[in-house]
Each structure stands twice: as structure tokens, then as C-alpha cells.
Amino acid sequence: MxxxxxxxxxxxxxxxxxxxxxxxxxxxxxxxxxxxxxxxxxxxxxxxxxxxNKDGLLAALAIRAFDELAAAIDVGPDGGPADRLRRASRGYRRYALSHPARYTLIFDVGSPAADPASPVTTRGREVFETLVQMVRGLALRRGLDPVHAAQAMWNGQHGAVTLELAGVLQTPDAAATFDQTIDALIRGLQATRS
Amino acid sequence: MxxxxxxxxxxxxxxxxxxxxxxxxxxxxxxxxxxxxxxxxxxxxxxxxxxxNKDGLLAALAIRAFDELAAAIDVGPDGGPADRLRRASRGYRRYALSHPARYTLIFDVGSPAADPASPVTTRGREVFETLVQMVRGLALRRGLDPVHAAQAMWNGQHGAVTLELAGVLQTPDAAATFDQTIDALIRGLQATRS
Known part of the structure; x- marks a missing residue:
């Protein structure tokens, strides 16, 4: 109960x-x-x-947004690592597009997560760790650190959704381009072709 | 003269x-x-x-910023396609980090380049076309459109520099993480390992 x-x-x-x-x-x-x-x-x-104050409000909102983002990228244990990464990435995109202001709060200039002493930063690191764990499931190229590989994945996710939100994508199908970006990164980070 | x-x-x-x-x-x-x-x-x-008015000023500033960005990613004809892409990408990162407000103007929400009727959008498309031409030099995977491949590259570049500018990267060496992102995309977009 x-x-x-x-x-x-x-x-x-x-x-x-x-x-x-x-x-x-x-x-x-x-x-x-x-x-x-x-x-x-x-x-x-x-x-x-x-x-x-305002900073206290924004920190509480940012923690809540990270909790929502964690739920959005939680795809459970089923499926292979590449498939789970693809589904988690789609959840990430859906969250950003559905809640652009919350997304901007946590990842744009001025984010409370840029302050190492903030609990928001701790929570953000935990959510990022979910991505690291998924990336660990890939057969990464020799010498490639999973944290660096996860950051590369995140760079692709973030770049795709922010350019889409800004309305400056150069391709007509944003969802397809997003998937292609994620697929290219998954392939490029791995030692062997998936 | x-x-x-x-x-x-x-x-x-x-x-x-x-x-x-x-x-x-x-x-x-x-x-x-x-x-x-x-x-x-x-x-x-x-x-x-x-x-x-203000919009006229921002449009003129955005055209100038695209001209500067075009110069920043111009690496000349020397080198193989992957090497040229890596060098152009580093030029892209340097430009964004050196001129964050100009970069934000052209690629963030509110960009004049989001208006299809604006000359800024035409200029932006021309600069993107430079990237498309570089990507065309790669041995792309079968069925992968060069415009979509170039957008994937751009997503990685943009995501990396905006997260760096926001101060929320999860890796200690931003330059190294940027290069790894670009390398992963170059590998992942190609039909054969480079």
C-alpha cells in the first residue's frame, strides 16, 4: 500500500x-x-x-524532469543491446519533443545540472548512467570507454532533437533521421558490425 | 584589386x-x-x-555567422574524405565555442533559418551542402542518402558542442569526446570499416 x-x-x-x-x-x-x-x-x-528562491524552484523542477526522462528511456530488460538502445533513444526523443521547456531547463545553458554541487547534477549523472549501462551491452571497439561511448550516443540524441525543436533540420523526416543517427552511432561504436 | x-x-x-x-x-x-x-x-x-527592425538585424547577423561558419569548416581539397570531415568538424567546434551567441542565433529555437522564406535559410542550406559534399566522399552504406548521412554528422557535431557549452558533458575531455563522436559517425555511416 x-x-x-x-x-x-x-x-x-x-x-x-x-x-x-x-x-x-x-x-x-x-x-x-x-x-x-x-x-x-x-x-x-x-x-x-x-x-x-527561483533557483530552488528550478532545481526541484529539474529533478522532476530527470525522473521523467529516466522513465522515458526505461525500456526494461528485454531485447538485445542495440535494440534496447534504439528504443530508449526513441523514448528520449519523445520526451524532448513533448516537454521542450523541461528539456531546455535540464540541458541548455543555465542548467542547474552544470553546477557540480547541485543535487540536480547527481540525479543527471544517475540518468546518464542508465545510458552507460545500455552502451556497455554493445561489443564496443577495443579501447573505447563505455562512458565516452555513452556520451557520443547522447551527443547524437541531443543534437538531433534540439535541431528538430529549432526547426532547422535539413531532412524532411525527423523521425527517420533520428533513427539513422542512432543506428550510425551504434554501428560506429562497435567492434563488429551489428 | x-x-x-x-x-x-x-x-x-x-x-x-x-x-x-x-x-x-x-x-x-x-x-x-x-x-x-x-x-x-x-x-x-x-x-x-x-x-x-530587429528581425532585419538578426537576419543580417545570421548571414554573417553562416559565412564565418562556412570559412571555419573549409578545409580545402587535401586529404581523404574521413580526414577532411574530421578537420571540418574540429573547425565547426572551434567556431561554436569561440562565438556561442552567434552559434545560438543560427541554430537555437528562434533562428531566422527556421523560416523557409528567409535568405538566411538559403545561406544555411548552402553551408550544409558543403557538409553533404564531404559526406559524399565517404563510401556510404548502401541505400543511405548523403543528405541524411550529413544530417546525422551534423546532429553529432551540434549535440556535442551544445552540451559542452551548457557545461553538462559527462566526460572530462570535451575535445576527445567530440572526436570520438565524429569518428563513430564516420565509421557507422560507411559500408566498410575505415
Missing amino acids: PRHRTASEQVSAALLDAAETVLDRDGVAAVTVRAVAREAGVAPMGVYNRFS | PRHRTASEQVSAALLDAAETVLDRDGVAAVTVRAVAREAGVAPMGVYNRFS
Whole structure:
């Protein structure tokens, strides 16, 4: 049976929902204590008390976004390593396209995950580790570190979805181009052709 | 002997220099007719007369940025196709890291190159075509369109430099990770191992 949330936890969750509404609707720069309080219908002090300031709000939103991204790339244990990477990558793309403001928050300039001391960075590293574990399943080229290989995969995923979001892709079928990028990386990182 | 620029052309170039100074220093959002006029020490009407509005300024800046990017990835005819792609990619990374605001202008959300009717989009397509031509030199996998292969290369380049600029890379050596990403793509796009 799931633990009941305390009243205090429920209030925090409701404020975070309001912050996410502001983020999705108006972008990262619009997430202020005042705007979130207005959205939630509470006094600004109610937001300050729980999140301290704008940075506290953005950190909490970023942790939530990383949790969602982790769920989006979780494809379970079934399938071979290349197939699992392809499916996880498609989940990654779907998440970015469905929630562009949350995606921008965690991976664009100004991300809380750029601060080594932030818990957001710790959570981001954990989610990246999921990708590293999937990449470890590939027969990587000799001498290629799995962390570096996972970063290369992520570079391809991130480049594809951000150019798609910016509307500057030079190919007509974004989904097909995304898959081709992932396939090329999977093949190129491996010692033997898959 | 180079043609002398007319006085009018010199004024336009000076205003564009001022606009670029504002862009590099304060970001895309700060490039307004008023800010550029202040930077150049002229009346706002002098900027309006030549660039119409903020969008006109950004379009002119974007064309200039694409010209610079084209020069940055121009590696000449020497070397094999994979080697040329590696060197062009390094030039691409250097340009993005040296001029992050110009790079953001042309490839982030809000880019003038997302408007099919803009001359910026035409210029961007020309620069992309340089990459397509380089990729054509590779022995591409059967059935792989060079335009799609070039987009995959670009996805890797763009993802690597934007995550580096955002400060969220998970590997310690950004230059090495960039090269590994490009190498993996070059290998993965080819029919035979290079």
C-alpha cells in the first residue's frame, strides 16, 4: 500500500505542479517565485518557505524532469543491446519533443545540472548512467570507454532533437533521421558490425 | 584589386559590427534597433533605415555567422574524405565555442533559418551542402542518402558542442569526446570499416 503523503508534502507537490505549468507555458525565464505563487493562488511567502528562491524552484523542477526522462528511456530488460538502445533513444526523443521547456531547463545553458554541487547534477549523472549501462551491452571497439561511448550516443540524441525543436533540420523526416543517427552511432561504436 | 566599398556600404558594415558586439556581449534577445544605435553612436533612425527592425538585424547577423561558419569548416581539397570531415568538424567546434551567441542565433529555437522564406535559410542550406559534399566522399552504406548521412554528422557535431557549452558533458575531455563522436559517425555511416 503506498504511503500517504503528508499535508505538507501535498502542498509542496501542488506548488511544483504550478511551477511546471509556468515552465511549460512561458519558459524557463518565467519561473519566478511571484509567478508560481500567482499560478498556485497562494502568497509568495508560501513559495519562498518551501523553495527559497527561483533557483530552488528550478532545481526541484529539474529533478522532476530527470525522473521523467529516466522513465522515458526505461525500456526494461528485454531485447538485445542495440535494440534496447534504439528504443530508449526513441523514448528520449519523445520526451524532448513533448516537454521542450523541461528539456531546455535540464540541458541548455543555465542548467542547474552544470553546477557540480547541485543535487540536480547527481540525479543527471544517475540518468546518464542508465545510458552507460545500455552502451556497455554493445561489443564496443577495443579501447573505447563505455562512458565516452555513452556520451557520443547522447551527443547524437541531443543534437538531433534540439535541431528538430529549432526547426532547422535539413531532412524532411525527423523521425527517420533520428533513427539513422542512432543506428550510425551504434554501428560506429562497435567492434563488429551489428 | 578589391573593389572599394561605397560610403553607404561602409555605414552598413559599421552598424552590423555594432550589432555583432551587442550580440556577443549580451545575447540574441539584446539585439534591438535601439541597443545597436546606442552601440554605434547613431540615431535609431539610422539603423531602421538600413535594417528595418530587429528581425532585419538578426537576419543580417545570421548571414554573417553562416559565412564565418562556412570559412571555419573549409578545409580545402587535401586529404581523404574521413580526414577532411574530421578537420571540418574540429573547425565547426572551434567556431561554436569561440562565438556561442552567434552559434545560438543560427541554430537555437528562434533562428531566422527556421523560416523557409528567409535568405538566411538559403545561406544555411548552402553551408550544409558543403557538409553533404564531404559526406559524399565517404563510401556510404548502401541505400543511405548523403543528405541524411550529413544530417546525422551534423546532429553529432551540434549535440556535442551544445552540451559542452551548457557545461553538462559527462566526460572530462570535451575535445576527445567530440572526436570520438565524429569518428563513430564516420565509421557507422560507411559500408566498410575505415
